[in-house]
Amino acid sequence: MGGSHVNQALVRLYFEVKVGLRDPVAAWAKLTGNSELYRRARGGRRVPLDDDTAAELTAAAIVHTTAEHGADRVAALATSPLAGLVGGLGGAVLSEQPSAPEQMLGRGFRGPRADDWARAAHVMLWGENNRLARTPDTPWVIAGRYKGQKVVAIGPHPTRLSDETLVVRPGTDGALAMAMGHVLLKEFFLDRPAFAAHAMERTDLPFLVRLRERGGGFVADGVVGRPAERLSVYGGDAVEVLLPRFDDGPGVLNRGVPVVRDGEHLATTVYDLLLAAYGVVRDGLPGCWPGDYDDRREPYTPAWQEALTGVPAARTIKAARELGATAEQTGGRCVIVPGRLETAHADTAYRAMLALLVLTGCGSGWAQPGAGTGVPLMPYLCLHTGGEDEANVGRLCWPLADGVLSGRTPRSVLLEAVRDGLPMAPSPRVLAIPRPIHPMPPEVELLIGPDDRCDLAPPDARLVADAVAKLAVDHVEPVPVETEVIPAERRMRLLVDHAWMHEYGEALPTYRPPGPGLPLKPTQLVVLR
Numbered sequence: 277m278g279g280s281h282v283n284q285a286l287v288r289l290y291f292e293v294k295v296g297l298r299d300p301v302a303a304w305a306k307l308t309g310n311s312e313l314y315r316r317a318r319g320g321r322r323v324p325l326d327d328d329t330a331a332e333l334t335a336a337a338i339v340h341t342t343a344e345h346g347a348d349r350v351a352a353l354a355t356s357p358l359a360g361l362v363g364g365l366g367g368a369v370l371s372e373q374p375s376a377p378e379q380m381l382g383r384g385f386r387g388p389r390a391d392d393w394a395r396a397a398h399v400m401l402w403g404e405n406n407r408l409a410r411t412p413d414t415p416w417v418i419a420g421r422y423k424g425q426k427v428v429a430i431g432p433h434p435t436r437l438s439d440e441t442l443v444v445r446p447g448t449d450g451a452l453a454m455a456m457g458h459v460l461l462k463e464f465f466l467d468r469p470a471f472a473a474h475a476m477e478r479t480d481l482p483f484l485v486r487l488r489e490r491g492g493g494f495v496a497d498g499v500v501g502r503p504a505e506r507l508s509v510y511g512g513d514a515v516e517v518l519l520p521r522f523d524d525g526p527g528v529l530n531r532g533v534p535v536v537r538d539g540e541h542l543a544t545t546v547y548d549l550l551l552a553a554y555g556v557v558r559d560g561l562p563g564c565w566p567g568d569y570d571d572r573r574e575p576y577t578p579a580w581q582e583a584l585t586g587v588p589a590a591r592t593i594k595a596a597r598e599l600g601a602t603a604e605q606t607g608g609r610c611v612i613v614p615g616r617l618e619t620a621h622a623d624t625a626y627r628a629m630l631a632l633l634v635l636t637g638c639g640s641g642w643a644q645p646g647a648g649t650g651v652p653l654m655p656y657l658c659l660h661t662g663g664e665d666e667a668n669v670g671r672l673c674w675p676l677a678d679g680v681l682s683g684r685t686p687r688s689v690l691l692e693a694v695r696d697g698l699p700m701a702p703s704p705r706v707l708a709i710p711r712p713i714h715p716m717p718p719e720v721e722l723l724i725g726p727d728d729r730c731d732l733a734p735p736d737a738r739l740v741a742d743a744v745a746k747l748a749v750d751h752v753e754p755v756p757v758e759t760e761v762i763p764a765e766r767r768m769r770l771l772v773d774h775a776w777m778h779e780y781g782e783a784l785p786t787y788r789p790p791g792p793g794l795p796l797k798p799t800q801l802v803v804l805r
Contacts, residue, residue, distance in 0.1 A: 280330035281733040285317035287325060290333060300336035301747050305344070308721050318731060330735035334358075335743030337722040338365070341705045342748075351704035354650045357737040358708040358724065361744065368701035371650030375800055376626040377642050380634060382766045383804065388611060388643050394425070396611040396641070398602040401429040401438060402449065402629060403615020426602070428595060431615065442595065444585040446618035447790025450625030451523070451584040452592060453632060454576035454787045458554045459569070459596035460635050465507075465547075466556055470604045474637040475507055480769045481547040482507050484538060491676050493518040493530065496549060496783060499773045500538055507547040510534040515542060516562045519553050520674035520781030522788045523575055523584070528675055529553075532561030546771045553784045569593060576787065584789070596632075603636035611641040620793020623800050624782055627772075631785045634768045651699045653713075655690050658796060660703045660717035669794055674781030681779050686796030689776075693801040708734065774802045 294303035308314055325333075338361075341349050347366035352359040354371045363369045377385050393399055429438035432446045444452055464470040475481040482503040487494040493516045512534060519529040531552035533544040551558070555574050557565040566574035569589060574580065578589035603610045612633060617625050633641050669689055670681035681689070694700050705721045712727040723730045770784065776798040777783040 280325045280327055280735045281322040282325045282330060282333065283318060283320055283731045284323045285320045286314075286731055287323070287329075287333070289314070289317055300332050301340045301343075304333075304336040304340045308340075314721075319729070322728060322733070327736050327739055330732060331739035331743045334722070334724060334732065334735050334740050335747050337706045338362075338740075338744055339747045341721070342367070345705055346702075348701050349704055350706045351651075351656075351701065352708035353653065353710055353713075356708040356710045356724075357734055358740060361737060361741050362708065365744070368656075368704065369650040370653040370656055372653045373644055373650075374623050374626050375652065375802065376623050376630055377644055379772050379802055379804060380627060380630045380769050381639055381642060382768065385642070388640055393611055393613070393643060396425060396609050397606045398599060398610040399425060399427045400599070400610075400612045401427065401435065401615070402431065402612055403617055404431055404433075404446075426598065428598075432618065442587050442591060444587055448581075448585040448619075449617050450619070450621070450628045450787040451576070451581040451789075452587055453625065453628035454554065454785065455578045455581035455589075455592050456596035456599070457628065457631050457635065457785065458556060458576045459578065459593055460600050460632065461551060461554050461556045463597065464600045464604070464636070466551070466558070470600065471635060471637055472507060474608075475547065475635075476503075478637070478639065478767055479546075479634055480767050480771060481545065481550065483546050483771075484536075484543040485546055485549060485771065485773075486538060486541045486543050487515065487517065487533075487535065488541070491518055491528070494542065495676060496771070496778065497541075499546070499771065500543060504536075504545050507545060508534065508551075509536045509543075509545055509548065510558060512536065514561050517544075517549070517552055518676055519784070520676075520786055521575060522674075522781070522786065523580075526675050529555075529564070529575075531555070531563040531565065534561070550770055550784060553786070599632060600636055603638050608637040608639070608641065610636065610638040611643050613643040619788075619790040621788035621790070621797075623797065624786055624788045627782070628785045628787065631770055634770055639768050651701050652801070654796060655694060655698055655801060656701060657713065657717060658687065658690050659694065659700070667794055669796070669798055670779075672794065672797075673779050677779045677781070680775055681798060686794060689798045690796055690801065693798075693803070696803070697805070698801055698803050710734070769804070772802060772804065774804065776802055 289307055293306045297303050338350050342365055348368050350362055350367035351370055352362040354369050359369050427438045429435040429441045430444060434441045484500040484504055486497040486500055488497040495518050514532050514534050516530055517533050519531060521527040521529045533548045533552050535542040535544050554576050555566045566577045569577055570579045571577050572579045578592040581592060582589045599610055612629055633639060666685055669684050669686055673681055703717045703719050705719060707720050708724040724732050724734055772783055780799050782799050
């Protein structure tokens with residue numbers, strides 16, 4: 277017997293129908309065709325099964341489903357051992373990764389391969405799971421260190437893999453990232469334009485943003501669609517803009533930006549808005565600004581983050597300067613390896629971290645496993661479980677929201693996102709997951725996973741691939757996976773211009789402290805074209 281386990285009644289029925297047929301695919305078709313008998317047999321205790329038979333059973337289900345119902349009815353979570361096989365057949369690869377990288381770095385962003393880490397000059401291991409000493413990517417980190425690579429670990433626990441560790445309080449990673457962004461903008465943009473050429477050519481920083489009156493000031497009202505001749509329109513008229521603040525309850529920041537006329541509207545650049553959001557002061561602009569790096573009252577200074585994260589301000593400044601200097605000297609060979617963040621608002625923390633890469637020209641340095649390769653798992657499961665969460669998704673909007681999300685439920689927002697082009701796939705008939713996920717979509721005929729509620733424990737992926745190759749010859753042809761070609765000129769975004777982002781106050785990078793979140797956050801579902 278091998279390491280696989282299968283539902284006892286299910287495997288008995290499989291062998292019974294296979295006796296007269298001899299063809300595993302035909303046996304699976306007959307077994308699942310008698311839905312009443314099959315469904316009664318599921319859910320019992322699991323018994324050991326040899327690996328070859330487990331692989332045959334899995335392959336038969338995959339091949340039959342692909343041939344009879346289409347490859348997209350076979351699905352696997354991106355971290356499942358069977359994800360590569362499912363993707364190669366044209367099936368749905370489900371992703372649990374946040375959508376922030378695609379929002380900021382471009383749709384279809386792939387990121388570096390693990391072996392690219394060894395060639396990076398500076399690596400930041402950022403998140404809870406990076407403290408583990410023996411992960412599949414550990415050899416690449418060690419190889420990079422032999423080449424003189426600087427490795428900085430950021431998380432709630434120390435790690436043995438880094439040259440330096442910044443221990444942050446759980447859920448406050450976004451505050452540290454915002455403070456590092458403050459330093460980068462001050463020293464590598466305002467004091468010295470180290471990345472000005474990159475910003476003009478590859479980011480949305482020079483683009484004009486219309487302003488509209490709201491609450492006694494002005495708020496961002498959408499990107500005009502064309503860049504200005506320079507990053508900033510500083511030097512002429514200025515107005516006070518109102519920006520969201522969440523570190524001390526939902527509040528508003530009063531900061532000034534320079535403006536120009538765009539027809540009947542006032543406009544400023546994304547860069548000018550970003551300086552205001554991060555609190556990087558310039559002479560002559562209205563509003564409340566931090567005095568220097570040691571100012572603890574105004575976000576997002578190094579001293580302000582120290583009270584939240586526990587990381588000394590001096591170490592925050594040092595980490596930001598090292599990142600900026602290395603990126604400048606090496607042409608952007610810096611990498612952030614994101615891990616799990618302990619906060620319900622992890623997407624905002626990821627965006628603050630991604631902003632560091634966008635600002636320093638390290639757009640390919642987000643080492644997120646499976647980036648841009650899968651259908652988002654959250655909407656996929658929510659639509660097919662049929663549940664209705666009555667939570668009000670508008671309750672976490674900033675004070676000057678227009679009420680677009682007020683009173684909305686997560687499911688209604690999800691349906692709108694799918695209608696507007698969120699990647700989606702049909703409900704699976706064969707689904708492989710590497711960990712328990714409940715509730716599951718209906719109509720799943722073979723659920724492959726570690727939980728006792730699953731029909732079959734994950735068999736050896738290589739044995740399954742070999743079995744699929746043999747059985748598919750007579751039943752189905754593999755479907756080639758088409759990959760989107762991303763235009764080289766597509767710019768990275770620091771302002772995510774979408775109605776839901778403006779409603780939540782998250783169009784620009786910001787910080788939300790750890791606290792209550794929502795089962796389904798609208799800003800995680802924004803898809804930009």
